Amino acid sequence: MHTFRRFSSQLCVKLPRRLVKHPLSVKRCMLSSENPSDMLAMQSAKIPKGILGQPTCHTHPHMIPSGQLTCGITQQEYKERRDNLVAKLLEESVHIHKSHIIIIPAACKQYMSDKIPYVFRQNSDFFYLTGCLEPSAILVMVKPVLEDSYKSILFVHEKDSHAELWEGPRTGCSHAATLFGVDEARPVENFNNFIHRIVSSYKPGVVWYQNESPPNPGIHDSVRSALRIGHVSLDEPLTSLHQLRVVKSAAEVELMKETCFIGSQSVNLAMACTKPGISEHAVSAVLEYSCRMAGAEHGAFPPVVAGGPRATHIHYVANNQILNDGDMLLVDSGSQRWLYNSDISRTWPVSGRFSKHHRILYELVLTVQKRLIELLREQRPPLDQLFDHMCRLLGTHLQQEGILPKNIDSNDLIGKAYRLCPHHVSHYLGLDVHDAPLVRRRVPVRTGMIVTVEPGIYIRPDDKSVPPEFRGVGIRIEDDVLITDSDPLVLTDACVREVDDIEAIVGKQSI
Ligand SMILES: [Mn+2]
Structure with missing residues (x-):
């Protein structure tokens, strides 16, 4: 087991025995029982x-682990994803007698101020198809109308000793095709000429490209001007791509x-470290520390650590107040490991003991959550x-507890519940926290x-x-x-959720 297992055991809070769960059913070095070690050795051999x-x-x-391009994923799986995307676009396209050119750019480096970069985060759509972590790279897939197969070309930064002196090593074109298992690798500087040439030689064609909020504004003009060549139309590839991404392998x-x-x-x-007098900031530091020590790159997003009435601001991220005895603390946080995200919210009493009214509200939300998972x-x-x-469940339970009046009809009740919980109850999760955003939430959920x-x-x-007695509280x-x-x-489910379990661990660890 890799970094993940080594550190996670040191940081586990001592939980009551019945709550101790085994986190993993797999060993990272073996993908499945059918995957013999010579196959892994063969796959490793392909990695330069x-x-x-x-x-x-x-x-x-x-x-x-040996045989994988990025942790957990082989070159072969990345290739299958590209195959699936091309097949899906062709299948759904109205342009049967045209060539198809699919352009998926990587993210660019972002700067907080002059020459000071933010931590780089790859564009999830690009990463899903390549496993490539390089900024400003570009994946192009070309399927000529008269051919059965397509060609994948990855544009990367060429090796450059001066740039590498500052920024660290590059893969360069000589190794990129082998590393990422694509047909060709070319320098990013050649993208402009390439795209014009390809669009001219394969017309009539369809260019599949994210034209709205393009991930790499630096190549946007090149793509736009190639589109003016004529006999070429523009379509967007992400709706189909997100339909693939939303179902996990x-x-x-x-x-x-x-x-x-x-x-x-x-x-x-974070729960175990909470006690009256510590700051939201300190709890936030515990979350980040624990995630990184256990093998995550960093948190999945800036966490919400909101004591008392601050929890009623749904996106409170200032995290700069002191936690008081008698307050509840709402935390919404998650980790990012190999770009995959978790997203967890819990609410617990700062003192370690639920007050009568806090407990009523907490158990009400918990009952609703359990019922929704059953549904x-x-x-x-x-x-x-x-x-x-x-909304219906919340309304009914709030009415039963006397928190909402008894004399309102069911429509009114749903409206009042909506006012008390104005955010959606669910989103897809994966490479992005709000994953596959182009998949509608009107489609039934599916296995995977x-x-x-x-x-x-x-x-x-x-x-x-x-x-x-119920005012000034936020619970999620x-x-x-x-x-x-x-x-x-x-x-x-390793995250503590029942009232008794929460009370058993809050404040039990000093920082
Ligand atoms: Mn969420």
Whole structure:
């Protein structure tokens, strides 16, 4: 096992015995029982030796098992993804008698100020198809009308001793085709000429390209001017790509299990470190520390660490107040490991003991969340429908507890519940936190999808429609759930959620 297992055991909070779970069902060095070691050796042999522009199984064996291009994923799986995308675009295209040119750019480096870069984050669409972590690279796939197969070309930065002195090693064109298993590698400087030549020689054609908010503005003009050559139309590839991305492969599910376990343990540790008087900032530091030590690159997003009434601001990320005895603390956080994200919310009392009214609200949200997870199994509803269920369930339970008045009809009740939980109850999860955003939430969930289930209640301190003892509290409980052919699998079930379990660990660890 790689970095993940080595560190995670040191950082596990001591949980009651019945809660201790085994995080992984697989050994990273074997993909499946049918995959004999000579096959892995064969796949390793395809990965060039020597120091390249990103970690490989040869240079970083503690990060990437033998035979894989990136942790958990082989060159072959990346190739199958490209094959699937090309096949899907052709199948759905109305342009049968045309050539197809698909352009998927990598992300560019972003700067916080002069020459000071942010940590680079690859464009998930590009990464999904290549496994390439290089900024400003470009994947082009060309399927001429008269040919049965397509050609994949990866544009990368050529080796350059001066640039490498500052920025570190590059893979360069000589190794990129072998490393990424594409047909050709070319220098990014040649993209402009190449795209004009290809569009002219293969017309009539369709260029598949993300024209709205392009990931690499530096090549946008080149693509736009190639489109003016004539006999070429523009279409967008991402709707089809996201339909592929939203259903996870077996290897992706294993990566998601890992990131969900890391995220779960980091929230458990944050819970254990919480006591009156510490700051939201310190809790946020525990989350980040725990994720990184367990093998994540970093958090999945800036965490929400919101004590007391600040939890009623759904995207509170200032995290700069002191936590008081008597407050509840809402945390929404996750980890990113090999670009796969977890997304977890928990709410717990700063003192370690739920007050009577906080407990009523918490158990109400928990009951609703558990019912929603059951509904995923029973009905496999679209996520939008799950949201309607949440509003109805929240309304009914709030009425039963006397938090909402008894004399309102069911439509009114749903409206009032919506006002108390104005965010959606679910989104897809994977390489992006809000994964595959072009897949509608109106389609029924399917086996292999990973979705969040995150009901909440936010009662502002000045909300006169609710009894005073319930005001000034925000509660959200969010888990990550894999849809399977049988019961849905809660990938974040290592994260403490029951009232008794929370009370057993809050404040039990000093920092
Ligand atoms: Mn979420």
